[in-house]
Amino acid sequence: MKTHTKECVGQALSNAFSRRRFLKAMAASGALACLPGALLRPLTAEAGIVYEGDYQTFRNACPRNCYDTCSIKSYVKDGVLQFIEGAQESTYTRGGLCVKGYAYTRRPYEPTRVKYPMEQQGRGSGNWKRLSWDEAMDKIARKVLEMQEKDGNLLGLGMTKYSGNFGITNYVVEGMMSSLGYTTRFTGTPCWPAGIDAQNYDLGNMWCNDPEDFPDARYVILWGVNPAWCSVHSMKYIYAARDRGAKIVAIDPVMTQTAAKADEYWQVKTSADGALALGMARHILDQGLVDRDWVDNNSVGFEEFASYLRNNVTVDWAAELSGVPAERIKAVAEEFATAKPATIWIGYGMQRHVNGGATVRAVDALVAMTGNVGKVGGGARYGHLQTWGFNYHAMLQKQPEGAKGVPGKTEVKGDFHFTGDQGEVSYSDRILNINKTAQEILDAQDPPVRMLWVSCKNPFSQDFDRNKMQKAFDKLEMVVTVDNFFNQTVEQSDIVLPVTTLFEEWTINASYWHYWLSINEQAIKPMYEAKSNIEIAAALSKKMNELSPGSCTFPTEVDTKEWMVKEFNQNIYDQFGLESWEDLREGPRKMKLASSASWSTLEFGTPSKKYEFKSELCAEHGHKALPEWKEPREPNAKLRLLTPHTKFAIHSQFNNIDWMQEFNPRPYVYLNPQTASERGIDDGDTVRVFNDLGEVTIQAKLTSILPADTIMMYEAWFHANPYNCQNLVDDTAADMGSYKTGQPGVAIHDQFADVARV
Numbered sequence: 070m071k072t073h074t075k076e077c078v079g080q081a082l083s084n085a086f087s088r089r090r091f092l093k094a095m096a097a098s099g100a101l102a103c104l105p106g107a108l109l110r111p112l113t114a115e116a117g118i119v120y121e122g123d124y125q126t127f128r129n130a131c132p133r134n135c136y137d138t139c140s141i142k143s144y145v146k147d148g149v150l151q152f153i154e155g156a157q158e159s160t161y162t163r164g165g166l167c168v169k170g171y172a173y174t175r176r177p178y179e180p181t182r183v184k185y186p187m188e189q190q191g192r193g194s195g196n197w198k199r200l201s202w203d204e205a206m207d208k209i210a211r212k213v214l215e216m217q218e219k220d221g222n223l224l225g226l227g228m229t230k231y232s233g234n235f236g237i238t239n240y241v242v243e244g245m246m247s248s249l250g251y252t253t254r255f256t257g258t259p260c261w262p263a264g265i266d267a268q269n270y271d272l273g274n275m276w277c278n279d280p281e282d283f284p285d286a287r288y289v290i291l292w293g294v295n296p297a298w299c300s301v302h303s304m305k306y307i308y309a310a311r312d313r314g315a316k317i318v319a320i321d322p323v324m325t326q327t328a329a330k331a332d333e334y335w336q337v338k339t340s341a342d343g344a345l346a347l348g349m350a351r352h353i354l355d356q357g358l359v360d361r362d363w364v365d366n367n368s369v370g371f372e373e374f375a376s377y378l379r380n381n382v383t384v385d386w387a388a389e390l391s392g393v394p395a396e397r398i399k400a401v402a403e404e405f406a407t408a409k410p411a412t413i414w415i416g417y418g419m420q421r422h423v424n425g426g427a428t429v430r431a432v433d434a435l436v437a438m439t440g441n442v443g444k445v446g447g448g449a450r451y452g453h454l455q456t457w458g459f460n461y462h463a464m465l466q467k468q469p470e471g472a473k474g475v476p477g478k479t480e481v482k483g484d485f486h487f488t489g490d491q492g493e494v495s496y497s498d499r500i501l502n503i504n505k506t507a508q509e510i511l512d513a514q515d516p517p518v519r520m521l522w523v524s525c526k527n528p529f530s531q532d533f534d535r536n537k538m539q540k541a542f543d544k545l546e547m548v549v550t551v552d553n554f555f556n557q558t559v560e561q562s563d564i565v566l567p568v569t570t571l572f573e574e575w576t577i578n579a580s581y582w583h584y585w586l587s588i589n590e591q592a593i594k595p596m597y598e599a600k601s602n603i604e605i606a607a608a609l610s611k612k613m614n615e616l617s618p619g620s621c622t623f624p625t626e627v628d629t630k631e632w633m634v635k636e637f638n639q640n641i642y643d644q645f646g647l648e649s650w651e652d653l654r655e656g657p658r659k660m661k662l663a664s665s666a667s668w669s670t671l672e673f674g675t676p677s678k679k680y681e682f683k684s685e686l687c688a689e690h691g692h693k694a695l696p697e698w699k700e701p702r703e704p705n706a707k708l709r710l711l712t713p714h715t716k717f718a719i720h721s722q723f724n725n726i727d728w729m730q731e732f733n734p735r736p737y738v739y740l741n742p743q744t745a746s747e748r749g750i751d752d753g754d755t756v757r758v759f760n761d762l763g764e765v766t767i768q769a770k771l772t773s774i775l776p777a778d779t780i781m782m783y784e785a786w787f788h789a790n791p792y793n794c795q796n797l798v799d800d801t802a803a804d805m806g807s808y809k810t811g812q813p814g815v816a817i818h819d820q821f822a823d824v825a826r827v
């Protein structure tokens with residue numbers, strides 16, 4: 070505390086000041102409001118410290134798993150973060166953040182933050198006792214050594230980490246595990262794996278156009294994506310496309326805010342998009358609107374695809390399955406095929422289905438058969454990892470001499486397998502599926518998962534089947550969670566360790582959507598006793614080596630900034646035209662793109678080097694070679710349940726912060742008035758949403774944005790509120806994902822439930 074006197078005194082002031090700014094910015098122009106630059110005095114620099122008037126300024130970046138990965142400029146006075154704005158230098162961020170982003174000023178100072186290492190007397194009791202760092206590390210290290218002693222290896226130590234903070238240095242959590250030995254890792258991703266595999270089969274990689282070239286499109290289909298909430302900065306490009314004459318079509322079972330802005334909206338039946346895409350493809354074929362030139366020169370398997378369409382697909386069939394009128398399917402198919410360039414933004418929501426990968430392949434095919442792949446303003450846009458070629462030094466740590474694990478080398482499945490493969494090894498980690506975390510913990514034997522290390526991850530809120538997760542946690546002998554807040558997983562942990570917020574550490578942030586790179590400078594000192602994930606690894610190593618010399622290879626003294634610098638390499642410098650990483654202190658940089666179009670050379674990454682309408686590799690992996698229709702999941706309750714992402718939170722983050730609660734104080738289940746009246750439910754009634762897995766008691770909100778067969782709750786964590794949609798969401802796998810991410814995706818939107826008045 071001593072070192073933070075100034076911050077703490079400044080805190081009340083700071084927050085009163087910046088809260089007013091926050092509300093003003095919100096009021097000014099919605100989500101993209103930016104702060105008035107005229108208030109700021111000119112820039113002066115001394116000894117690497119940048120001042121604007123009385124404020125010291127810093128470069129930061131939003132590290133959440135958001136398309137936008139905003140570049141942030143932060144203003145600090147007397148060691149206190151006063152306010153932030155979107156960086157002006159990035160044409161993508163263009164000076165503005167989202168409603169959540171503006172609340173960042175509050176995050177370091179939020180009163181409910183985890184401030185010290187603490188131990189809970191009985192999981193779920195809320196009876197927390199403060200520990201010193203030394204005491205916390207001692208308890209953890211002794212447990213690690215006990216497992217090593219008992220099992221002869223560390224496979225009893227499990228680690229789960231995902232998208233709490235995607236700063237490159239946070240891969241240190243994996244590195245810390247490797248430095249202890251061969252451990253159990255939960256791998257895979259709930260975000261986008263089915264679509265990644267689909268794009269790999271079709272194109273040979275996942276690679277999207279620069280979103281800043283949307284204005285060049287003459288036709289834009291937003292398919293199962295909600296950028297008005299999930300990628301707010303992309304909307305300006307979509308509006309720009311429309312201003313230049315493009316038509317915008319949105320396809321979603323929910324009339325989202327994105328759909329509300331479109332020129333045409335299709336309320337597709339959930340999980341029926343594959344049929345819709347194939348119906349459009351059949352009509353394009355029948356009308357002779359296939360781009361023969363493109364297809365002949367750049368693809369394989371089109372004739373087989375065409376004959377599949379002729380024999381199995383009709384527009385009427387597609388209309389019946391999807392609920393979209395046949396004449397609209399025909400009209401939009403014709404418009405799409407003739408407007409050049411035309412593009413489709415394929416959302417992640419659409420592929421979280423048992424047929425999600427097959428659906429993405431059918432949508433890719435529409436873009437390819439109309440010759441729109443490789444074109445500026447065109448493309449089947451899904452995501453990319455072009456700007457992520459860092460050293461992953463923090464991640465690639467060496468196991469201690471003599472460490473044992475799973476015999477043999479792990480078959481490295483997919484590009485996302487981050488276990489620090491060290492070349493010739495006789496042992497490897499035990500790999501479990503992150504999308505079935507609860508089941509995997511329940512099933513793991515010899516040894517069982519005894520201890521779980523949770524970092525940048527909130528399994529109780531974000532993983533699937535909460536009742537099963539509770540049973541799984543009951544099996545664990547020790548749970549350590551590293552977090553900023555006392556979230557629902559911390560509630561079920563034995564020890565919590567306080568971690569820095571983005572303003573308190575150094576890191577680097579890249580995007581999976583746009584092509585900008587940002588540095589994240591330390592702008593304020595760590596609050597209370599928070600440490601960065603790198604410092605936590607060093608502290609653990611120190612204790613491990615004290616108790617048992619040689620038991621951990623991680624350095625015991627670290628400097629987070631130096632570790633950030635170690636992540637850069639010449640390729641990154643060349644890619645972004647940087648002399649040194651320090652150039653990023655002047656502002657974010659954009660990759661030097663040969664073209665804004667992905668695949669502009671039309672040399673694809675597939676085995677044939679062409680676009681593959683027919684993929685033998687896909688067939689080898691147990692799917693259809695062609696992008697055929699795949700049946701959806703059988704309903705197991707009366708209504709379909711959707712739990713998509715909300716405007717006011719990223720998963721379990723933001724919404725717990727007091728400022729955000731002013732915007733979004735409570736959760737609701739949303740239902741169509743007809744669904745409600747059939748059940749005698751009025752707006753505002755307390756209802757029970759239930760299925761075989763569990764139930765949620767919640768207030769009802771009636772809305773006509775949903776069809777009558779669907780109910781919806783947004784995934785989110787409300788501080789001091791037991792709400793959790795995972796009581797109702799199971800861990801059924803999506804069809805694809807194993808090829809590139811090592812694990813299949815998860816059918817988050819193939820869920821069913823019913824609702825009744827309490």
Ligand SMILES: Nc1nc2c(c(=O)[nH]1)N[C@H]1C(S)=C(S)[C@@H](COP(=O)(O)OP(=O)(O)OC[C@H]3O[C@@H](n4cnc5c(=O)[nH]c(N)nc54)[C@H](O)[C@@H]3O)O[C@H]1N2
Binds near residue numbers: 260817
């Ligand atoms: N029902 C349903 N479930 C879903 C989804 C859905 O649509 N519906 N979406 C899925 C998707 S796409 C995703 S990406 C996942 C996301 O799920 P998670 O990966 O769990 O992501 P978050 O909830 O954003 O963050 C997890 C935790 O990281 C913490 N954190 C933040 N910064 C740091 C840091 O610097 N260090 C450490 N150690 N911790 C930090 C946060 O406080 C938070 O408690 O959820 C999935 N689950």
Ligand SMILES: Nc1nc2c(c(=O)[nH]1)N[C@H]1C(S)=C(S)[C@@H](COP(=O)(O)OP(=O)(O)OC[C@H]3O[C@@H](n4cnc5c(=O)[nH]c(N)nc54)[C@H](O)[C@@H]3O)O[C@H]1N2
Binds near residue numbers: 260295338422718
């Ligand atoms: N505000 C905010 N922004 C975010 C996030 C957040 O939680 N909040 N999360 C970030 C992360 S981790 C991710 S993965 C992305 C996700 O970004 P998006 O993919 O845009 O968001 P989702 O809510 O996952 O799903 C998008 C839409 O898919 C629809 N959908 C579901 N099933 C189907 C279907 O069968 N067919 C069709 N056509 N549509 C369907 C849903 O109704 C939803 O409107 O956003 C990122 N940005």
Ligand code: SF4
Binds near residue numbers: 135138139170300301
């Ligand atoms: S959540 Fe997304 S839009 Fe908001 S500040 Fe972060 S990166 Fe930007």
Ligand SMILES: [Mo]
Binds near residue numbers: 260
């Ligand atoms: Mo995600």
